[in-house]
Amino acid sequence: MTVPSTVNEGLGAFLAATAPKDLARVLTALADASIEVASRIRRGPLGGALHADVGPDHDGVAQKALDVFADQAFIGALKGSGVRGVVSEEREDFVALDSDGTFLVAIDPLDGSSNIEANITIGTIFSVLDAPPGTLEAAHFLQRGTRQRAAGIFVYGPHIDFAFTIGHGVSVATLDPEDGVYRITTRRVEMPQASSxxxxxxxxxxxxxxxxxxxxxxxxxxxxxxxxxxxxxxxxxxxxxxxxxxxxxxxxxxxxxxxxxxxxxxxxxxxxxxxxxxxxxxxxxxxxxxxxxxxxxxxxxxxxxxxxxxxxxxxxxxxxxxxxxxxxxxxxxxxxxxxxxxxx
Missing domain, CATH: 3.40.190.80 (D-Maltodextrin-Binding Protein; domain 2)
Structure with a gap:
C-alpha cells in the first residue's frame, strides 16, 4: 500500500488508501469517539466536574467522571464496527461487543486523568488485535505486542492530534475545529536521535x-x-x-x-x-x-x-x-x- 502524498487529506481517505477496509472501520470508530471526548474536555468546568471522583475502579484507584465518560464513549462507538470485545482500564473484565467481530481492542480511555483539573495534556491509548476463533474469553487478549494490527494515541492538548500506526510507519492526523474532521498533517513520523x-x-x-x-x-x-x-x-x-x-x-x-x-x-x-x-x-x-x-x-x-x-x-x-x-x-x-x- 502506498501512503497518500497530500498533507491535510481527510483521515477517512487516508485510511481507505492505506488500511484494510475492516481495520479502517475500527480506527474510524475510535476517531469518532475521540471527537466526542475532546468536545467534553474542551468545555472544561463548564461541562461539569470532570475531575470529580465517582467511585473506585477495579484496582482501588478512584475513577474520575471523565474516565467513565471516555470509557463509555469509546465502547459505545466500537459497537457495530467489527470488534468482538474490548478490554478497558476502567473495567475489571472484558466487554463483549459484536459476536461476529474479527478484532479485539485494548484501551486506556483517559490517560493522565489526575491532570484533568490542571488543564494539562491528557489522552487515549489503544491497541487493535485479531480476534481468535471461538467463544470470546480473556485469554484471547493475551497476545504479545508484535501481533498488534494497529495502535494509536489521541492527544487532547492545545489542539487534538491522532498518532497511529497500522504497521508501516506512524502518521498523525489533527482535528480541524472548523468542521470536526481529522486531517492528515504528518504522513510519516521519524523520531530524531539527537536529543538531550x-x-x-x-x-x-x-x-x-x-x-x-x-x-x-x-x-x-x-x-x-x-x-x-x-x-x-x-x-x-x-x-x-x-x-x-x-x-x-x-x-x-x-x-x-x-x-x-x-x-x-x-x-x-x-x-x-x-x-x-x-x-x-x-x-x-x-x-x-x-x-x-x-x-x-x-x-x-x-x-x-x-x-x-x-x-x-x-x-x-x-x-x-x-x-x-x-x-x-x-x-x-x-x-x-x-x-x-x-x-x-
Missing amino acids: VFSINAANARHWKAPVRSYIEDLVEGEEGPRGRNFNMRWVGSMIAEVYRTLLSGGVYLYPEDSREGYENGRLRLLYEASPVALLIEQSGGAAIDGYRPILTIEPESIHVRSPLIFGSKDKVERVARYYGDEGEARLPPLFGKRGLMRR
Missing part, C-alpha cells in the same frame, strides 16, 4: 534499582560526568504528553520498576499502555524495553498485568539496556545512594 532530553520522576530516585540510578546519575553529572555533555529533564506527569513529545522530538522516557509496594513489576499496563506505545515508538524508529526485553516480545499474563516501560530514541534505549545487562547492578550509585547531592 530525558523524562523520569526523580522524586522516586531512592526507590530505583541500581541500573536506573546509575544511568540517571551519569546524565545528571553532565559535562563533568562520563557522558561529557549536559542533559535536560522533562516530566509532565501525564504519560500521553511524554509519548507524543518523544515521538516528535526524541529523547528517552523511563517508568521503571522500583522497590515500592505495588511497583515491583512496574506500574503501567502492558496490554493497553506499554504495548501500543512500544509499537508507535518502534514504528517511528525508536525502541521500547522493560529494562531487559523489548516490550513487544512480552506475553501478557493477564489483561491488566503491569510492566516497566522505557522508550525513546533507539541509541538511548540501547544504552539503558546496557546498564541493565552489563554494568547497572555492579556499579555503586554515589549520587543518589552515598553523596546525597539530590537531597536537602
Whole structure:
C-alpha cells in the first residue's frame, strides 16, 4: 500500500488508501469517539466536574467522571464496527461487543486523568488485535505486542492530534475545529536521535534499582560526568504528553520498576499502555524495553498485568539496556545512594 502524498487529506481517505477496509472501520470508530471526548474536555468546568471522583475502579484507584465518560464513549462507538470485545482500564473484565467481530481492542480511555483539573495534556491509548476463533474469553487478549494490527494515541492538548500506526510507519492526523474532521498533517513520523532530553520522576530516585540510578546519575553529572555533555529533564506527569513529545522530538522516557509496594513489576499496563506505545515508538524508529526485553516480545499474563516501560530514541534505549545487562547492578550509585547531592 502506498501512503497518500497530500498533507491535510481527510483521515477517512487516508485510511481507505492505506488500511484494510475492516481495520479502517475500527480506527474510524475510535476517531469518532475521540471527537466526542475532546468536545467534553474542551468545555472544561463548564461541562461539569470532570475531575470529580465517582467511585473506585477495579484496582482501588478512584475513577474520575471523565474516565467513565471516555470509557463509555469509546465502547459505545466500537459497537457495530467489527470488534468482538474490548478490554478497558476502567473495567475489571472484558466487554463483549459484536459476536461476529474479527478484532479485539485494548484501551486506556483517559490517560493522565489526575491532570484533568490542571488543564494539562491528557489522552487515549489503544491497541487493535485479531480476534481468535471461538467463544470470546480473556485469554484471547493475551497476545504479545508484535501481533498488534494497529495502535494509536489521541492527544487532547492545545489542539487534538491522532498518532497511529497500522504497521508501516506512524502518521498523525489533527482535528480541524472548523468542521470536526481529522486531517492528515504528518504522513510519516521519524523520531530524531539527537536529543538531550530525558523524562523520569526523580522524586522516586531512592526507590530505583541500581541500573536506573546509575544511568540517571551519569546524565545528571553532565559535562563533568562520563557522558561529557549536559542533559535536560522533562516530566509532565501525564504519560500521553511524554509519548507524543518523544515521538516528535526524541529523547528517552523511563517508568521503571522500583522497590515500592505495588511497583515491583512496574506500574503501567502492558496490554493497553506499554504495548501500543512500544509499537508507535518502534514504528517511528525508536525502541521500547522493560529494562531487559523489548516490550513487544512480552506475553501478557493477564489483561491488566503491569510492566516497566522505557522508550525513546533507539541509541538511548540501547544504552539503558546496557546498564541493565552489563554494568547497572555492579556499579555503586554515589549520587543518589552515598553523596546525597539530590537531597536537602
